[in-house]
Each structure stands twice: as C-alpha cells, then as structure tokens.
Amino acid sequence: MKSALFVTDCGVVTPLGRGKQAVAQGLFAGSQRGIVAREDLLPARAVEVGAIQESLAPLPGAFAVYDSRNNRLMQAVLAEIAAAIENAKSRYGRDRIAVILGTSTSGIADGEDALMDYRRDGAWPPRFDYRMQETGSLAEFAARSLGLTGLAYTIATACSSSAKVFASARRLIRAGLADAAVVGGADTLCRMTLNGFASLEALSKGRCNPFSAHRDGITVGEGAAVFLLDREPGPVRLLGVGETSDAHHATAPDPEGRGAGQAMREALEDAELGPDAIAYVNLHGTATPLNDAMEAKAIADLFGSRVPCSSTKAMTGHMLGAAGGCEAAFLWLTLNPQTNSERLLPPHLWDGVPDPALPTLNLVGRGTTFPPSPQTAMLSNSFGFGGSNMALILGSGR
Template structure:
C-alpha cells in the first residue's frame, strides 16, 4: 500500500513578499512591486528584475563559511516552518528527516564579488569561502542550520531544480531512508545569470509578457520556498509528479512540447487523476517565443480549453532554480484553507493574445478557486537541457 504524503507547512520569500499571508494576498492581487530596475548586473544596461527587498537573516557564526545571499534567502523561508520541522524531529528523530533542496546559481554572487576584489587588489576577501558558491552548499547549509542528520543533497537541473526535489524526497521516504523531508529551493540574482541570458538574447528589455503577441523575453527574479513533506495528514497533499528529459537542445525546448506533455501525463497518472480533474495549471510561461509556443501546444493538446491557467512570472520574474519550488508554494497558498484568498493566481500581461498559439484560458484577476471538496492543481517547470517536471497538489483527496 502506498502511503499518501502531505505538505505540512510552507515558507516563501519572493518578489511578491515574505511569508504565507502577505504572499497569498499579493499573488491574488497580481502585484508587481518586486519588479525593479537594476543597473549593476549587466554592463551598460539597465534591466528589470524580480527582487526580494530588505535584509535577510544571517546564519549562526558557526556557519560563516556558508554565508551567502542564496543561503540567507533559504534561511528566511526555513525560519517560517521551523516549528513544524522541530515537531517532526521530535516525532521521527533528527536522523530520519531528509533535506532535499534545489538551486542553479547557489552563492555564485559571492564568488563574483570575491573575484572582483582579487582582480583589483591581488588578494581574496577574508570572508570569502568556496563553500559559499558550491552547488551542494544549499542542502548542507540547511541541514546544519536545522540540526538534521538525515540524507541531505542538492538538486541542480537548471529551472526544474526546486520542483524535482518533490519526487526525489518522496523516493527517499518510500525507500524507508527517511520519514519526512525538508524540500524546496532557492536562487538569487547574480551577474553570471543575467549576462548569460543577455548573451542568449533572451532578456526582456522591460517586463516579461507571457503568452502575449508582444512577448520579448525573460525577466529574471529571485526567491526561495521550503516545505515539510511527510505522511502526517495535512490540508495540502502531494498527489503526483512526472519527470522527463527532451535532450532536444542545450537551451531550446522541443518545439512540439512532447517532453512537457509527457511530464504532465506522468504526473496525472501518478496522482491517479485525469486532465479533467485539474482545476488550475501554473504554467512555466517564461515569455520567450519558444517556451510559450511549445507549452501552449502541450497544454492545449492535453487539457480542456476551459481549464484555468496562468504564468505567475509576470509578477515575480523567472526565479530560475528557485522558481519551481516557489510556484509550488503558490499552489499551496491557494489550496490551504488557512492562507487561501479564495482566488486563483492571475495571469499578469498586456492582454494581447498571440494568434499563432493555441488559445488558453488565462486567469483573470478575481477568478475564484472552485468551491468543491476536492481540488487539484498542476504546476510545470522546464529547464535547460530538456529537464521537464510537473507536480500535482490537491486538497480533499486523502
């Protein structure tokens, strides 16, 4: 018998705000306060980015070697669910809680700053340690900060990183290697990422405009989300996941969306649901010409045209390795009775559909969550190299 798993708690920090209630309110309202102009990331260019505003908590001095903005962002999300994690540690034992987190940039911003100092002075900053930018730093830091001694590792599969952790952690629990898991992920703004997407000519000169006829590229953002996953019953259930790999191109998706559709089909099969059971789809929706074209084909070929869909990147930007976790958190906030505003996440754009794309039912502000006992929602995340993941969350199914 397969034991159902639940998302017992959720912490979230993003351009929409900090914490569950503030984020849920900003999400439902379609706010864009966190989309700001920066002139210090790309040489001779001002770009719009999705930023987390304000100070972030500093780690304990014993973890100074791990101190980076990326880890601080993760700590801000973890702090919100610390009590739930402690309760799980008392219930299962600290050695029985895994930590599986996703990132793509890790603390590379600290490496950039340290290298700049070295080039200017010939010496490295005393505060710099390579652990700050190691890809695996995130999970090791979180496990140490939480005092957890179960399996701990970082998933780095580009923009699908922090949602692949759902399936990875579930495998650990089903294999008997853990009883619960801290999952999620984080990514932070850095020059490497912005200049990389600039070199690909994929950056929007203004605000990203998903699925619009006028879409012209990505807006990069930052964010972190953390969940506690266990078999302890809770309002929001992790129903299913699907993972595929296109291997089509290093950066471009399969133009027909075959891998994306297969990931969604696998997630539905895993959940024991049909496409008609899904009440809302959170689209990957990066606002690049290629992504939106292939995703609209995949969605239209699988779901009823009336299925509500939206890309939340119009409010946050693309948070890269942190985006899948944060967008799963948006589903959690919408499903959880204690935090939900009762409204679906709206699709924020210019309202001009692309006639070359299959039409989708893009959510208008104020659209209510279906009023029924069982609700299921799906979220897509697609990464470079053709890494496709879909997850299904729901309430009322256990």
C-alpha cells in the same frame, strides 16, 4: 496502496514579499512590487528583475563559511517552518528527515563580489569561503543549521531543480530511507546568469509578457521556498509527479512540447486523475517565444482550452532554480483556506494581446475564483534547459 504524503507547512520569500501571508496577499492581488530596474547586473544597461526587497540576516558565526545571499534566503524560509521541523524531529529522529533542495546559481553572486575585491586589492576578502558558492552548499547548510543528520543533497537541473525535489524526496520516503523530508530551493540574482541570458538574447527589453504576441523574453528573479513533506495530515497533499527528459537541445525546448506533455500525463497517471480533475495550472510561462509556444501546445493537447491557468512570472520574474519550489508554494497558498479563504487564483499579467499562432488558453485575470470542493487538485509546470521537465500535482489535504 500508495501511502499518502502531505505538504504540512510552507515557508516562502519572493519579490512579492516575505512569509506566507505577505506572498499570498501580493499573489492574489497581482502585485508587481518586486519588479525593479537594476543597473549593476549588466554592463552599460539597466535591466528589470524580480528582486527581494526585505533585508536578510547574516548567518550565525558557526555557519559563516556558508554566508551567501542564497543561504540567507534559505535561512529566512526555514525559520517560517521551524516549529513543524522540530515536531518532525521529535517524532522521527534527526537522522530520519532528509533534506533535498534545488538551486542553479547557489552563491555565485558572492563569488562575483569576492572576485572583484581580489582584482582590486590583490587578496580575497576575509569573509569569502569557496563553500559559499558550491552547488551543494544549500542542502549542506540547511541540514546542519537544522541539526539533521539524514540524507541531504542538492538538485541542480536548471529551472526544474526545486520542483524535482518532491519526486526525489518521495522516492526516499517510499524506499524507507527517510520518514519525512525538508524540500524546496533558493536562487539568487547574479551577474553571470543575467549576462548569460543576455548573450542568448533571451532577456525581455522590459517586463516579461507571457503568451502575448509581443513577448520578447524573460525577466529574471530570485526567491526561496521550503516545505515539510510528511505522512502526517496537513492542509495540502502531494498527489502526483511526472518527470521527463526530452534532451531536444541544450537551451531550446522541443517545439512540439512532447516531453512537457508527457510529464503532465505521467503526473496525472501518478495522481490517478483525469485532465478534467485539474482546477488550475501554474504555467512555466517564461515569455520566450519558443517556451510559450511549446507549452501552449502541450496544454491545449491535454486540457483543451478549459483549464484555468496563468504564468506568475510577470509578478516575480523567472526565479530559475527556485522557480519550481516557489510556484509549488503558490499552489500551496492557493489550496490552503487559511491563506486563501476567497478561493482566488493567481492572475495572469500580460498586455492582453494573444498570439494567433498559439492555441487558445484560459488565462485568468485578477479576481478569478475556483469552485468549492472537498478535493481540489492543481498542477504546476517546471521546464529546464536540456529538456528537464517536471509536472507537480498538489491537492487539498487532510
């Protein structure tokens, strides 16, 4: 029999706010407070992005070599679950807790600023250290700051990065290489990423409009989320994971949604659930023409038009490597009665104009609720460049 794993605590900061209560309040209200226009990311063009407004404290002196905005985001969310991690350390020992985190941009934004200083002054700024922008910096910093000496590594599979950490951590625990794991991810706004998406003509001209006939591309965002994955009972349980790689194209998804659909089917099989057991799906829903068409087909093929679903990216922007982790946090907040006593679902914000070329989906509006049940299961999709697909099922715990 499979041993149960629980997501015992959660820390989160997104454009919706900082901390579980603030993010939950904005999420269920359908807030777009964090979607703002920025003029410093693209040359001669303003662009709307999902930006975190709250100030972030610098890293302490001992960790100055890691002091990027990305790691500051991780520091903020780790602080929210510090007590749970300390409790796990006392039970298992600091060498038995793994740290598996996902990112795509890491500290590139700080490297960009340092390069501008170098071009202007002929010298790198004193605070800059290359380790700030290394992909592995995120997990290395987190493990060291927590005093953990077990396995620690970063996953970088584009937009599925911080969803895949759940599957990787579960494998480590089942293999006996760890007793618990700190999982999640962080990603930060940077010029390189925005200009890359602009060159692909994938950026929305305004705010993203997922699954609309008028959708024209993504809104990029930033965020971080972190969790403790443990055998100790908690408010939310990890029920199933499904991973596929269809490798259809470097950037475009398989138009038939075969890899995405297979990831969802594998997650359901892993959770020993049928499609009718899923109470809600958090769609990847990037608002690009190809991604939404592919995902709508995959959802309709598996669930029909029954399952309530929404894309939360109109509230946060696409948080890239942090999207999977932050949207797992949205499931955690939805399933946990302490953060969602009214059983509200995250609403789907769009212009309300369906695309007649897409299958009909049950896109939920503000105020939609899910029925009370002792066991509620919800699914979140994360799909990355290169066909890296991840479906994650969480359920009510204890």
